[in-house]
Amino acid sequence: MHKLVSDQPTSLPRRDLLKNSVVLGSAALVANNLSIPIAKAQNQTTPPSLQEEKLVWSACTVNCHSRCPLRMHVKDGVITYVETDNLGEDIYGDFHQVRACARGRSMRRRVYNPDRLKYPMKRIGKRGEGKFKRISWEEAFEEIANNLKRIIKEHGNESLYLPFATGTIGATVAASYPPPRSIASRFMNSIGGCLGHHGTYSYSQIFEAMPFMYGSNAANSPTDIENSKLVVYFGNNPAETRMSGGGVTYLAQQAMERSQAKMIMIDPRYNDTAGGREDEWVPIRPGTDAAFVEGMAYVMITENLVDQAFLDTYCVGYDEKTLPASAKPNAHYKAYILGDGEDGIAKTPEWAEKITSIPKATIVRLAREIATTKPAYICQGWGPQRHANGEQTSRAIAMLACLTGNVGISGGNSGSREGFYTIPFVRLPAMDNPIKAKIPIFMWTDAVTRGTEMTALKDGLKGAEKLNKNIKFILNYAGNCIINQHSDINRTLDILSDESQLEMLVVIDNHMTSTAKCADILLPDCTTSEQMDFCMDGSAGNMGYVIFADKAIEPQFECKPIYEILSGIAEKMGAKEIFTEGRTQEEWLRHLYQQTQSKNPFFQDISFEEFRERGIIKQKDPNGHMVAFKKFREDPIANPLTTPSGKIEVYSERLAKIAETWELQEGDIISPLPIYAPAVEGWDDPKRAQYPLQLVGFHYKSRVHSTYGNVDVLDQASLQSVWINPIDAAQRGIKHNQMVRIFNDRGETRVMANVTPRILPGVVAMGEGAWYKPDGQKVDHNGSFNVLTTQRPSPLSKGNPQHTNLVQIAAVGGA
Ligand SMILES: Nc1nc2c(c(=O)[nH]1)N[C@H]1C(S)=C(S)[C@@H](COP(=O)(O)OP(=O)(O)OC[C@H]3O[C@@H](n4cnc5c(=O)[nH]c(N)nc54)[C@H](O)[C@@H]3O)O[C@H]1N2
Ligand SMILES: Nc1nc2c(c(=O)[nH]1)N[C@H]1C(S)=C(S)[C@@H](COP(=O)(O)OP(=O)(O)OC[C@H]3O[C@@H](n4cnc5c(=O)[nH]c(N)nc54)[C@H](O)[C@@H]3O)O[C@H]1N2
Ligand code: SF4
Ligand SMILES: [Mo]
Numbered sequence: 001m002h003k004l005v006s007d008q009p010t011s012l013p014r015r016d017l018l019k020n021s022v023v024l025g026s027a028a029l030v031a032n033n034l035s036i037p038i039a040k041a042q043n044q045t046t047p048p049s050l051q052e053e054k055l056v057w058s059a060c061t062v063n064c065h066s067r068c069p070l071r072m073h074v075k076d077g078v079i080t081y082v083e084t085d086n087l088g089e090d091i092y093g094d095f096h097q098v099r100a101c102a103r104g105r106s107m108r109r110r111v112y113n114p115d116r117l118k119y120p121m122k123r124i125g126k127r128g129e130g131k132f133k134r135i136s137w138e139e140a141f142e143e144i145a146n147n148l149k150r151i152i153k154e155h156g157n158e159s160l161y162l163p164f165a166t167g168t169i170g171a172t173v174a175a176s177y178p179p180p181r182s183i184a185s186r187f188m189n190s191i192g193g194c195l196g197h198h199g200t201y202s203y204s205q206i207f208e209a210m211p212f213m214y215g216s217n218a219a220n221s222p223t224d225i226e227n228s229k230l231v232v233y234f235g236n237n238p239a240e241t242r243m244s245g246g247g248v249t250y251l252a253q254q255a256m257e258r259s260q261a262k263m264i265m266i267d268p269r270y271n272d273t274a275g276g277r278e279d280e281w282v283p284i285r286p287g288t289d290a291a292f293v294e295g296m297a298y299v300m301i302t303e304n305l306v307d308q309a310f311l312d313t314y315c316v317g318y319d320e321k322t323l324p325a326s327a328k329p330n331a332h333y334k335a336y337i338l339g340d341g342e343d344g345i346a347k348t349p350e351w352a353e354k355i356t357s358i359p360k361a362t363i364v365r366l367a368r369e370i371a372t373t374k375p376a377y378i379c380q381g382w383g384p385q386r387h388a389n390g391e392q393t394s395r396a397i398a399m400l401a402c403l404t405g406n407v408g409i410s411g412g413n414s415g416s417r418e419g420f421y422t423i424p425f426v427r428l429p430a431m432d433n434p435i436k437a438k439i440p441i442f443m444w445t446d447a448v449t450r451g452t453e454m455t456a457l458k459d460g461l462k463g464a465e466k467l468n469k470n471i472k473f474i475l476n477y478a479g480n481c482i483i484n485q486h487s488d489i490n491r492t493l494d495i496l497s498d499e500s501q502l503e504m505l506v507v508i509d510n511h512m513t514s515t516a517k518c519a520d521i522l523l524p525d526c527t528t529s530e531q532m533d534f535c536m537d538g539s540a541g542n543m544g545y546v547i548f549a550d551k552a553i554e555p556q557f558e559c560k561p562i563y564e565i566l567s568g569i570a571e572k573m574g575a576k577e578i579f580t581e582g583r584t585q586e587e588w589l590r591h592l593y594q595q596t597q598s599k600n601p602f603f604q605d606i607s608f609e610e611f612r613e614r615g616i617i618k619q620k621d622p623n624g625h626m627v628a629f630k631k632f633r634e635d636p637i638a639n640p641l642t643t644p645s646g647k648i649e650v651y652s653e654r655l656a657k658i659a660e661t662w663e664l665q666e667g668d669i670i671s672p673l674p675i676y677a678p679a680v681e682g683w684d685d686p687k688r689a690q691y692p693l694q695l696v697g698f699h700y701k702s703r704v705h706s707t708y709g710n711v712d713v714l715d716q717a718s719l720q721s722v723w724i725n726p727i728d729a730a731q732r733g734i735k736h737n738q739m740v741r742i743f744n745d746r747g748e749t750r751v752m753a754n755v756t757p758r759i760l761p762g763v764v765a766m767g768e769g770a771w772y773k774p775d776g777q778k779v780d781h782n783g784s785f786n787v788l789t790t791q792r793p794s795p796l797s798k799g800n801p802q803h804t805n806l807v808q809i810a811a812v813g814g815a
């Protein structure tokens with residue numbers, strides 16, 4: 001008989017538990033959590049009570065763009081205490097310690113969490129209801145393989161899909177992303193391939209746009225700030241998004257101390273990176289950075305402050321001298337700024353003030369300061385680009401680096417996000433995907449409902465002119481982008497509820513997430529602590545590192561490592577040999593390490609066992625600080641960029657062609673110039689009459705997206721809230737800490753108001769990633785962001801514009 005499991009035990013009173021706890025990360029906290037069942041270690045021969053405490057190197061492999069070593073104290077098969085890197089110096093730049101943040105240090109609470117999935121399960125009620133019955137692994141493998149075989153027969157491999165899923169991005173064998181090296185891709189490729197995707201949820205807009213200008217996204221490393229006189233950050237918040245000891249925030253801070261560089265922070269929010277360390281905070285309306293740059297460009301041009309020699313030598317299309325022949329007369333940047341271009345509008349500081357809300361006197365003053373303080377590290381986070389007009393914004397910010405000649409020099413920067421060095425290491429080969437069609441990663445819901453209508457010119461398909469099939473099968477390993485992290489949760493739930501469209505959703509996770517609740521088959525994976533792996537791509541500016549993430553404890557409950565799970569399905573599909581090549585997980589690790597040793601002399605003297613013992617290996621970039629486009633700057637003829645002209649394309653002929661040939665939706669703007677474009681649902685959208693507040697998101701210190709979102713102590717350390725200016729709050733009768741409703745046509749969420757002058761009036765902000773907790777009436781009660789976001793993609797990359805939203809806010813119980 002199958003045991004009925006209606007949902008997992010998610011109802012531990014987390015806030016009550018905290019009454020007994022004081023210190024974040026202290027061992028005492030475990031005692032308070034004893035109500036959480038801890039599975040007894042399997043395969044043990046020594047009675048647990050006789051075991052000595054052991055110390056095992058493990059890692060936090062989530063997608064925060066850091067990677068951190070964790071040193072697990074293990075007793076009686078249970079992790080009792082978590083420490084971090086204790087090797088190397090406490091001095092910046094000298095192989096400093098890579099210290100985990102509070103999230104990684106709370107790993108026990110993720111491993112021993114009441115939301116932990118325990119057994120393979122099969123959906124019983126309707127899809128999304130969260131009702132499951134327990135099944136055996138054998139039944140799970142059979143069920144998945146039989147459906148896969150049927151769907152491949154009926155619809156072909158092009159109807160299979162792997163969504164964006166970054167839960168174990170730092171792992172090596174267990175890596176969930178990116179496709180060229182993820183284990184899920186290897187599985188799909190071993191059974192004939194699947195529909196591909198391009199772009200990411202992180203940086204679709206900027207990564208698509210910048211290559212049109214520079215040929216790449218390269219940037220100087222943050223350590224190079226020690227050679228800068230000025231740091232100009234556009235929507236960059238390393239204090240929250242690059243928090244760890246290996247992360248950028250520490251390096252940038254130390255570098256600024258060395259060079260005594262001033263820091264200007266441009267952000268609608270007074271973010272934590274400003275946090276008292278900034279010289280100036282410039283609050284700006286979301287989506288209008290390009291207009292700010294243009295107002296400054298006007299001042300620089302009219303006051304003769306631009307670096308004309310740089311623009312003449314290295315750029316195409318700044319003025320008439322270098323404008324490509326195919327362009328219309330006066331289609332150059334300078335004419336556009338001075339009002340001699342097609343729109344006839346001079347981009348004066350007065351013009352920019354109306355759009356950005358930055359006072360014109362500030363625009364004039366900052367233009368003079370940025371143009372005359374060199375070198376300047378002009379850098380953008382990915383906040384400004386995660387918008388409906390994000391492609392235009394990201395290039396416009398880079399234009400400031402070109403106007404001031406800061407590209408290709410030490411202490412300067414390209415205007416892109418910080419560059420970093422990683423250690424070359426051989427990864428699990430994912431094999432080739434025979435299916436060449438790729439959808440924009442954000443548009444998977446469209447590919448479920450109208451895939452066969454999607455085309456290259458209308459929907460940004462790559463590798464094919466059109467799709468032959470809608471998506472019918474999704475394998476979601478270590479991702480929450482089906483529900484929590486994808487836009488417009490209510491629309492997605494509607495789409496998934498029609499089981500004739502998406503025929504099967506397999507979810508492999510550690511926890512009962514909102515995505516897991518929609519699974520047809522739900523499989524419990526091991527955490528990083530329960531298996532042996534390498535943790536890759538760690539970087540601290542110009543220092544790279546790799547971590548040996550050893551197995552600290554036995555798999556909990558009936559969990560299996562992903563390698564065994566996918567091997568099990570592959571076996572039923574007759575593809576086990578192709579998938580495993582006859583190796584176990586440990587054999588793969590030894591094999592990959594051996595290959596790395598033969599390619600990278602750095603590892604030759606360190607044996608596998610020594611690496612295991614040592615835990616972390618650090619290496620400095622042999623080239624010192626990374627300086628993007630250095631060779632091009634030194635000799636642009638000998639070292640051209642990879643753009644068609646070999647130069648920086650201020651005017652892009654390729655973009656001009658795209659703008660002419662693509663079928664764009666009304667309101668979508670692609671320009672050959674890096675200039676301001678109004679955003680759909682931006683500050684001047686007529687919809688503001690109904691929904692007057694611009695809502696931006698930010699990546700929050702208490703979570704990594706939704707991961708760690710169910711760890712009680714983290715939740716308490718930084719509560720979920722919506723930031724609202726006292727002026728907007730007073731107009732709505734909202735008090736600090738009061739519960740409010742945030743809503744628009746797509747949905748509603750409820751959360752506490754944080755009434756604070758740290759946000760521009762007319763703008764509200766909320767951390768993304770809080771777990772979706774609906775009440776059955778489609779209202780979320782946990783400040784889960786994506787009930788409010790749209791699935792309409794941005795124009796060029798067809799990326800996620802999740803920071804562009806119009807909403808209204810009202811006090812709960814208020815008028
Ligand atoms: N509104 C809004 N939405 C956003 C963003 C935003 O700014 N605003 N940001 C976007 C961005 S940049 C990103 S990168 C995406 C991130 O979206 P996702 O890639 O979905 O990231 P997470 O929410 O961290 O989900 C990771 C999942 O992996 C699971 N997991 C963690 N470790 C393991 C493991 O060892 N094994 C298995 N099987 N599962 C594991 C976690 O439990 C979690 O369910 O979100 C995007 N969504
Ligand atoms: N703690 C933590 N760290 C993380 C993550 C996490 O979830 N938690 N996620 C990781 C991942 S996958 C990613 S992709 C990165 C994300 O890194 P980012 O995309 O850079 O992070 P965000 O917080 O979305 O945006 C950075 C800042 O931009 C501001 N901003 C938003 N819109 C605008 C605008 O129009 N103009 C300007 N000037 N500023 C704007 C926001 O207020 C915010 O302070 O972070 C990584 N690091
Ligand atoms: S969440 Fe990021 S910074 Fe924190 S411990 Fe994990 S990898 Fe390190
Ligand atoms: Mo991301």
